[in-house]
Amino acid sequence: RTVKLFDAVDSTQNIAQRLAEEGAPEGTLVIAEQQTNGRGRMGRNWISPPGKGVWMSLILRPSLPLQFAPQLTLLAAVALCRALKELAPLDIGIKWPNDLLVGGKKISGILLESSAEDERIRYVVAGIGISVNLTEDDYPEALRDTATSLRIELGNELDRTEIIAAFIRHFQQLYTLYQQEGFSPIQSLWEALSVTLNKPVKLLTPAGQVEGTPIGLSESGALIVRKPDGAQTLVFSAESSGP
Ligand code: BTN
Numbered sequence: 001r002t003v004k005l006f007d008a009v010d011s012t013q014n015i016a017q018r019l020a021e022e023g024a025p026e027g028t029l030v031i032a033e034q035q036t037n038g039r040g041r042m043g044r045n046w047i048s049p050p051g052k053g054v055w056m057s058l059i060l061r062p063s064l065p066l067q068f069a070p071q072l073t074l075l076a077a078v079a080l081c082r083a084l085k086e087l088a089p090l091d092i093g094i095k096w097p098n099d100l101l102v103g104g105k106k107i108s109g110i111l112l113e114s115s116a117e118d119e120r121i122r123y124v125v126a127g128i129g130i131s132v133n134l135t136e137d138d139y140p141e142a143l144r145d146t147a148t149s150l151r152i153e154l155g156n157e158l159d160r161t162e163i164i165a166a167f168i169r170h171f172q173q174l175y176t177l178y179q180q181e182g183f184s185p186i187q188s189l190w191e192a193l194s195v196t197l198n199k200p201v202k203l204l205t206p207a208g209q210v211e212g213t214p215i216g217l218s219e220s221g222a223l224i225v226r227k228p229d230g231a232q233t234l235v236f237s238a239e240s241s242g243p
Contacts, residue, residue: 001168002028008050010037013113013127016057020115020123026061031164038129041111042239046129049138053149054130054160058171061123062179066116069124070221070236071183073098073112076126078189079174080108083166084130087158088150093195096214096223097237101195105148107131128167133157187217196223203238210235 002024009015009032016030032055035048048055060072077098084092084100084107095101100108111127134149150158178186191197196214203210203225212227214235222234 004030006032008034012057016059016125020059028059031056052133056128058126064121066119069114074190074221075174075186076110079171081193082170094193096196102153205238
């Protein structure tokens with residue numbers, strides 16, 4: 001596998017996308033010590049100080065219709081959750097679709113960006129940010145209630161290389177399972193690690209607010225939400241707006 005290591009980049013997503021456009025094969029991994037313009041979902045920025053976290057992007061070239069791309073995000077979240085649980089004795093859960101939380105605070109996020117042609121995936125770049133050794137001072141005041149790091153939760157530092165190696169191992173195992181058996185085994189694993197299911201939420205979706213209780217994942221990776229009137233609705237993307 002090709003691993004490209006950088007000191008400082010704007011975003012590993014940009015580097016990986018450029019490499020993918022130039023024909024880089026599936027499995028190519030771009031890792032940076034620091035990102036000056038790391039990005040998160042929903043146009044947010046991602047704090048990526050030098051040497052303190054895992055900031056990486058993985059190029060994938062699955063032969064899939066574009067509509068299945070969200071399944072890969074969920075797969076990556078399961079792989080990451082398994083890797084981190086293996087290395088840190090913490091209660092880590094997945095908040096839909098792909099945030100990893102410890103005690104309700106975020107320690108990791110995944111951003112999947114895809115390029116498609118005729119509704120089929122050309123490549124996807126799975127961006128993974130893991131807040132490993134950040135301290136409270138690394139976070140702006142406004143984020144301290146909602147974001148944390150493995151170091152803050154554990155009280156000690158972790159080796160970033162071991163985390164990357166464990167993630168790649170788990171990802172590879174699950175990606176093979178996915179290619180052989182489809183999404184359903186991944187879906188069960190995701191549901192078992194989820195902290196989102198069966199708890200009432202208010203979700204801010206592009207189509208407006210949805211209130212209800214998430215009861216599972218659909219085949220496409222959307223969240224199935226049961227509304228107070230009993231009707232079910234699918235949510236493909238959202239922010240939570242409260243408990
Ligand atoms: C989120 O939770 O909003 C997703 C965060 C994704 C951050 C990672 S860090 C490596 C890669 N490069 C980026 O610019 N973003 C992703």
